[in-house]
Amino acid sequence: MQAPGRERRAELEAICRDLHLRLRPRETPPGFRVEFRRFAALNNFIRRRDGAIHLLVSDILADAPREVLASLACILLSKLLREPVPAECRRRYREYVSRDDVQRALRAARAERGRKRMGPPKGRYYDLEKLFERLNERYFKGALAKPRLGWSPRASRRRLGHYDAAHGTIVLSRILDGPGVPEFVVEYVLFHEMLHAVHPTRQSGTRREVHTKEFQEAERRFPRLAEAREWLERL
Numbered sequence: 001m002q003a004p005g006r007e008r009r010a011e012l013e014a015i016c017r018d019l020h021l022r023l024r025p026r027e028t029p030p031g032f033r034v035e036f037r038r039f040a041a042l043n044n045f046i047r048r049r050d051g052a053i054h055l056l057v058s059d060i061l062a063d064a065p066r067e068v069l070a071s072l073a074c075i076l077l078s079k080l081l082r083e084p085v086p087a088e089c090r091r092r093y094r095e096y097v098s099r100d101d102v103q104r105a106l107r108a109a110r111a112e113r114g115r116k117r118m119g120p121p122k123g124r125y126y127d128l129e130k131l132f133e134r135l136n137e138r139y140f141k142g143a144l145a146k147p148r149l150g151w152s153p154r155a156s157r158r159r160l161g162h163y164d165a166a167h168g169t170i171v172l173s174r175i176l177d178g179p180g181v182p183e184f185v186v187e188y189v190l191f192h193e194m195l196h197a198v199h200p201t202r203q204s205g206t207r208r209e210v211h212t213k214e215f216q217e218a219e220r221r222f223p224r225l226a227e228a229r230e231w232l233e234r235l
Contacts (some may be wrong), residue, residue: 006089008062015066016055023083036062040114042097042106046076053080060105061097068096070107072227078155088185098208110166117203118150123177126186128170135191139221144194151177157235170194188228195219 013032020029031052036059037043045056055076061069074089096102121128128149136144148169152159155175162171171194176186198213201208210220217227 005230009036010054012057012067012069012073015070016053016077019070019073019077020053023077023081038109038113040110044072044076046080048080051079054201060102060109064096068093071096107166110164114166116148116164116167116169116171117152117153118148118153118171119174121149123151123174125179125181127179127181128172128190131183131187131190132194134172135187135194139191139218140194140198144197147197160232160235161172162195163193165197170196184224185228185231188222188225191222191230192219 012034016032016034020027020032024225027142030048033052033054035054035056037056037058039058042058042060043056044058044061047054055073057072061072064072069087071092075093077083078085078089082104097106104193121132129153130186132146132149136142140226147163151174152170152171153174156173160173160176163169164171169224170190172186172189172193176189195215195218199212199218201210202212222228
């Protein structure tokens, strides 16, 4: 992706000045500075600095239609000025970033630019590679390609597992690699993330369906599903 030109930045700066005049008609608009950044995710930021308002926008949006950039500017500026964000701006922006081509560009950016922090698959108590091979044979007839497996650098209770399609990884929280954690619980969390590789997130308009009907049906094949979920709720 080529760096966005000066004309594109100037266009978004002009949009911001017009929006500021509408939101604050009695104030003289400040200067606006727009930069398109090579973020690994669809991140966009706004802040005041040195008497001007700075926008840092993902370069994935560099070729977005004018109305989409206007919606993004409306969202960011409204938040900065503590004004209600118009629902139409949210809708138009979400519809655009939900498009298949934008999502493909986002995944490519994550794979190219992002770093995946993870430990080795062999923990103190559980070896994720051995568990993966067992689950693969039992539930997928050995046909599931093995991603990179590893334990998280930190022991998180909030995120027990994560499948990252862009990097081809499954990471489990290190909090599960302990002597008091039953093996079937670790198996369940790993199995859950393996299912994400088989049943990816489905996009329906602006709605993302993470756990599809097919995903949930496949998950019910785990014999100790209810017991594992109950144990994790007490973690």
